[in-house]
Amino acid sequence: MIFIGERINGGFKDIQYAIKEKDKSILQKWAKVQTEAGADYIDVNMGAASNKLDDFIWMIETVQEAVDTPISIDSNKPAFLKSLVKSCKHPPIINSTTADEDKMDEIIPLAVENNASIIGLCMDKSGAPQTVEKRVELGAIIFSKAIESGLTEDKIFLDPVTMPLRYLQEQVKNQIEAIRQFTILSSPPPHIIVGLSNIASKSKEVRLINRVFLVMCITAGLDAAICDVTDEELVNSAITAEVLLNKQIYSDSYIKAYKDSKKKK
Ligand code: THG
Numbered sequence: 001m002i003f004i005g006e007r008i009n010g011g012f013k014d015i016q017y018a019i020k021e022k023d024k025s026i027l028q029k030w031a032k033v034q035t036e037a038g039a040d041y042i043d044v045n046m047g048a049a050s051n052k053l054d055d056f057i058w059m060i061e062t063v064q065e066a067v068d069t070p071i072s073i074d075s076n077k078p079a080f081l082k083s084l085v086k087s088c089k090h091p092p093i094i095n096s097t098t099a100d101e102d103k104m105d106e107i108i109p110l111a112v113e114n115n116a117s118i119i120g121l122c123m124d125k126s127g128a129p130q131t132v133e134k135r136v137e138l139g140a141i142i143f144s145k146a147i148e149s150g151l152t153e154d155k156i157f158l159d160p161v162t163m164p165l166r167y168l169q170e171q172v173k174n175q176i177e178a179i180r181q182f183t184i185l186s187s188p189p190p191h192i193i194v195g196l197s198n199i200a201s202k203s204k205e206v207r208l209i210n211r212v213f214l215v216m217c218i219t220a221g222l223d224a225a226i227c228d229v230t231d232e233e234l235v236n237s238a239i240t241a242e243v244l245l246n247k248q249i250y251s252d253s254y255i256k257a258y259k260d261s262k263k264k265k
Contacts, residue, residue, distance in 0.1 A: 001238050002041070002224035005034030006197060008063065010047025019049045020060065028066035035067045035228040038262055041093055042067065045074035049081040053080050060087045072119075072226070078106045085136050090114040095226075096159065099124045099138040108149045118146060118157040119193060122178065128161045130171065135160050135178035143185055158182050158222055165209060172199070172213070176220045183221035192217075195255040196227035209227070210234055215241045216220060 007030045010016050018026035031042055044059050060071055070090040075081060081094060096143045097107040097117035112117045120142030122128075122135045129135045139158045146156045160178040163171045175194070194217055202211035211234050215226060218241040229235060239258045242248045251257055 001242055002191065002193075003039050003229050003235065003238075004041040004043050004193075004224065004226040005030070005037070005039035005229045006043050006195070006226045007076070007228070007230070008035055008042060008059065009045040010049030010098070011045070011239065012047075014079065016047065016049040022058065024062045025063070027062045031066040033173065034229050035069045035246065037232070038235060038259060039069055039229045040246070040262070041070050043072040043074045043095065043226050051077075053083060056080060056084055057087045060084060064089050068224040078103060080144040081107060081110055085110060085114050085116060088116075091117070093117040095119045095121060095228065096121045097142065099141045104142065104145050108146050108151065111155065112150045113145075117157060117191075118151065118254055119157040119159050120146065121159050122161050127162040130174075132174045132177045132181065135174065136181045137202070139178065139182055141187060143190055147186075153186060153188045153190050157234075158185075158190050159193050159195065162194045162196065164201040165199050165213075166201065166203050176216055179217055179220040179222050189221070191224050191255070192222045193224035194222060196225045208233060211237050214238055218242065 008015055008027055010019060014026050034042055042063055044063060046056055065138050070092055071088050072093040072095045073084045074095040085092060093109055097103045098121050107118060109219055122138040124138060129138060143156060143158060160175045162175055165172055179192050182192050196210055196214055199213045200206040203209055213235055218238060227234060235257055239255055243250050243254050248258060
């Protein structure tokens with residue numbers, strides 16, 4: 001499982017404050033806490049807190065001063081990406097491209113040139129799809145374009161686009177079925193990822209919904225998530241799901257074995 005820590009996001013009040021006041025300690029605290037919890041990448045997203053490229057570069061540099069964990073650049077501004085990718089010490093994940101030609105033409109070559117990975121969001125100018133077929137069609141468009149451009153499967157993450165249970169309940173099963181169909185796009189398949197916390201947005205049972213949805217997605221073939229990595233029950237549930245699916249070796253101490261194996265990397 002590839003865990004991407006979601007917490008450095010301008011949607012959170014403390015991060016918004018940190019960006020405005022250039023308070024490094026808040027970002028560095030979350031970079032360390034998420035890394036210690038097992039994050040493979042730290043997602044960095046300005047949200048609505050700023051629209052300045054310099055602020056985004058400051059965020060990435062601040063995180064990299066505190067930890068050695070690679071960055072997931074969470075930006076919907078293609079014009080920023082070139083500079084942001086250059087500011088990363090390790091090959092980042094570019095989060096994200098849609099299936100729109102103009103976006104793919106800009107973002108995919110940038111990933112190829114910089115040995116970066118990309119997340120392909122299964123949406124286009126007409127918005128987020130309402131059917132399994134449309135999700136899979138958009139995922140296949142991004143996947144084939146990325147492969148043709150020279151990215152390998154292990155550098156491509158497909159994201160079926162997770163909508164809140166509370167508002168779009170009938171879409172949840174479609175996301176899960178889209179995940180299953182992404183696994184048969186190619187052999188080896190691309191990585192499959194969700195922005196997990198979208199599912200329980202504005203719900204009451206946030207942690208329970210996140211945990212159950214994550215396990216259901218893993219059963220369908222998901223192998224990566226942008227999520228609250230500090231929720232230990234969530235992380236342990238994901239590891240257990242992978243053990244049950246024979247993707248990790250079982251031993252009585254499989255949780256510890258998994259965490260130790262990640263620390264060695
Ligand atoms: N796919 C990809 N990238 C993404 C998303 C996705 N990046 C952003 C987002 N979605 C994933 N990150 C978060 C981070 C935090 C929360 C949700 C998604 C979150 N939100 C609370 C809510 O909406 O109720 C409120 C936050 C708060 O407390 O202020 O926790 O889907 N590729």
